[in-house]
Amino acid sequence: MAKASDRLAKLRKAYPPRFVDSRGVDRVQRLYQSLAPVLPPQIRDLCSNGLLAIGEVGRSTPDVEKISFKDGSSMIEFTSGMMDFLDAFARVLSGRFVRDTVSGPRNQPALSPDEVAQQIEDLFIQWKVQWKWYERWFHKSGRIRSPKFDTPDDVRSWTNDIVSIAELFILAHEIGHIVLDKGILLPLTANAEKNADTIGMILVTKLPSIGREDLAFRFAGAVLAIRIIVGLEKVGVLFSGAYPHQDERLTSISAYMLSICPSRQYFHEISRIAVAYQDMMDTVEGKIVKPPDLVRADTERIIVRLIAQLLQVAQSRVGKEKLITDIFRIAEQTPVDVMRQVGDTLHKYYVAAPLDESFIDQDMKKKMGALILEVLSELPEQVRMMLTR
Ligand SMILES: [Zn+2]
Numbered sequence: 001m002a003k004a005s006d007r008l009a010k011l012r013k014a015y016p017p018r019f020v021d022s023r024g025v026d027r028v029q030r031l032y033q034s035l036a037p038v039l040p041p042q043i044r045d046l047c048s049n050g051l052l053a054i055g056e057v058g059r060s061t062p063d064v065e066k067i068s069f070k071d072g073s074s075m076i077e078f079t080s081g082m083m084d085f086l087d088a089f090a091r092v093l094s095g096r097f098v099r100d101t102v103s104g105p106r107n108q109p110a111l112s113p114d115e116v117a118q119q120i121e122d123l124f125i126q127w128k129v130q131w132k133w134y135e136r137w138f139h140k141s142g143r144i145r146s147p148k149f150d151t152p153d154d155v156r157s158w159t160n161d162i163v164s165i166a167e168l169f170i171l172a173h174e175i176g177h178i179v180l181d182k183g184i185l186l187p188l189t190a191n192a193e194k195n196a197d198t199i200g201m202i203l204v205t206k207l208p209s210i211g212r213e214d215l216a217f218r219f220a221g222a223v224l225a226i227r228i229i230v231g232l233e234k235v236g237v238l239f240s241g242a243y244p245h246q247d248e249r250l251t252s253i254s255a256y257m258l259s260i261c262p263s264r265q266y267f268h269e270i271s272r273i274a275v276a277y278q279d280m281m282d283t284v285e286g287k288i289v290k291p292p293d294l295v296r297a298d299t300e301r302i303i304v305r306l307i308a309q310l311l312q313v314a315q316s317r318v319g320k321e322k323l324i325t326d327i328f329r330i331a332e333q334t335p336v337d338v339m340r341q342v343g344d345t346l347h348k349y350y351v352a353a354p355l356d357e358s359f360i361d362q363d364m365k366k367k368m369g370a371l372i373l374e375v376l377s378e379l380p381e382q383v384r385m386m387l388t389r
Pocket of ligand 1: 173174177193196241242
């Protein structure tokens with residue numbers, strides 16, 4: 001038996017995984033089964049020959065680890081604590097108002113974004129408290145509890161899909177290391193972690209359609225995975241693998257997403273959900289880490305955030321006042337040159353209406369263009385000056 005399969009079997013015997021189905025398949029093996037159709041055949045062969053062992057181990061500390069053995073076999077292990085945390089996270093997120101899709105459900109909010117940020121903060125803090133207790137008593141820590149509140153089924157399924165993508169991305173990243181180690185693909189950069197992220201993103205975007213805004217969901221899921229790992233690190237979780245700084249990770253996966261979109265505008269339009277999660281996780285992190293990290297004025301994110309809001313107002317889902325209030329808030333915190341770039345880009349996308357291929361259809365783009373002009377005319381002179389030339 002290959003060393004990796006042997007080691008994983010022993011670990012699973014000592015620490016039985018939680019949530020094994022009737023066929024003995026655990027949550028991580030189920031993730032592998034979802035990913036299998038898009039994996040290089042060499043990886044599937046390694047798995048069927050026992051040279052790559054993948055599974056869940058019933059430890060409570062959130063961790064994901066890839067270990068290579070001398071006989072050339074490898075093991076990818078997720079702890080049950082990691083899977084529990086992600087499951088709890090999915091449940092918290094389902095409280096979030098699902099409004100960021102073009103065609104998705106239009107439910108009333110179960111919780112406001114602030115309340116969701118609070119719940120997520122609680123989840124991280126709860127984990128931190130359990131971890132301290134675990135350290136002190138050197139004993140099995142309790143399981144992560146999920147908050148309980150009723151959410152409509154379609155919202156639950158929406159958020160479960162996003163978190164499933166996050167889970168698949170984490171596994172795809174680890175498999176990406178194996179793809180590189182075995183020379184199945186050549187490295188794109190000198191940094192193994194960034195390469196693994198890019199391969200993870202490639203695999204996740206190849207998954208069969210789930211009938212939603214696929215690219216937007218795939219990107220948001222990967223961004224969320226990275227932000228969850230960073231959040232856990234910030235409350236003291238030490239992961240076995242070393243991850244680069246989140247900005248670098250987000251830059252690599254964004255570059256890949258941009259490369260597969262037909263235009264920059266298309267990329268900005270499908271980034272709406274990812275940016276909404278970025279904003280939400282900034283709020284959470286700002287509260288769990290003191291002093292909060294300085295948030296830099298990020299041109300790309302402001303563009304995407306305003307696209308999301310323009311779209312919602314144009315679809316009559318949100319009132320115009322909300323957009324105007326947000327523009328004021330952004331203008332207060334953002335240098336003039338950044339505001340001007342944002343204004344130029346939005347003008348180019350929706351007012352000048354170029355022939356660039358976009359995700360949002362022509363009619364909606366026209367409405368958004370008219371809305372931009374309307375909002376500009378209502379803004380006070382000094383704010384309008386920031387956005388226009
Ligand atoms: Zn890695």
